[in-house]
Amino acid sequence: MKKIGILGGVGWASTIDYYRAICEGAGRFFAERGAGSPLPVPPITIESVVQAQTRALRGRPGDEASWAAFDAIFRDAMLTLERAGCDFAIIASNTPHARLHAIRDGVMMPVLSIFDATAQATAATGATQALVLGTAVTMQARNYANVLAGHGVSANAPLPEAEIAEMQAMIDEDFYGGASAAARNRLLRFCAKHARPGTAILLACTELPLAFPDHIDDVSFEAGGFLFVNSSAAHVAAALDLALEQEKAG
DSSP: OOOEEEEEOTTHHHHHHHHHHHHHHHHHHHHTTTOOSSOOOOOEEEEEOOHHHHHHTOOOTTOGGGGHHHHHHHHHHHHHHHHTTOSEEEESOSGGGGGHHHHTTTOOSOEEOHHHHHHHHHHHTTOSEEEEEOOHHHHHSOHHHHHHHTTTOEEOOOOOHHHHHHHHHHIIIIITTOOOHHHHHHHHHHHHHHOOTTOEEEEOSTTGGGGOGGGTTOSEEEETTEEEEEHHHHHHHHHHHHHTHHHHHO
16 A cells, blocks of 8 residues: 555644545455455555644735745645655645645655546536635635636636635634534525536535535535535545555556
């Protein structure tokens, strides 16, 4: 098995869920092949950054230089994982992926993109339209739109700033440490306001899927009359495919 590096802390609740999902997914893989207890899991190193610090260092859209300090925090964390012997890494958060081109500058190990994994999962649903929900950074950027287009899926234009601010507030207030029934209802009301029929709704913040505990490991699912794509589950599935590729080949 390949050693996985998880860059976490943005925020801690989704980092925990990534670790759980990887371990449980690997366990299922080996259990199905007759392995006994304790079931094998990939070696994993977690490097956790401080979200209060990284939030304060966010730059401005279109101003590349303003992101230098933000990028440096994540790049240093990646290099720490690389020195720990990780074969590849994942960032357990959507937001920093908007800066992945800069974060992995000078990093030799592969870094799996959540954009690629989620776009592939969205295309697999058969949907041709997607609504991207996440932090202000994710919703203001066009990274998801550009990657989705390569898979034949059109993403929504950026929502008005007031709506983006509402989603950011929702994440900060209702999802930072998990999710309640009230958080789920608030999210569903937002979806009803902005999602056209037939649209795949991308839960493009790794904390948003916590609102649907019955579907926490489902790459795509239906709930509340909507089709959702779980970016966390898609990312974890891609990580497991890479970590276990030799075992799957055998």
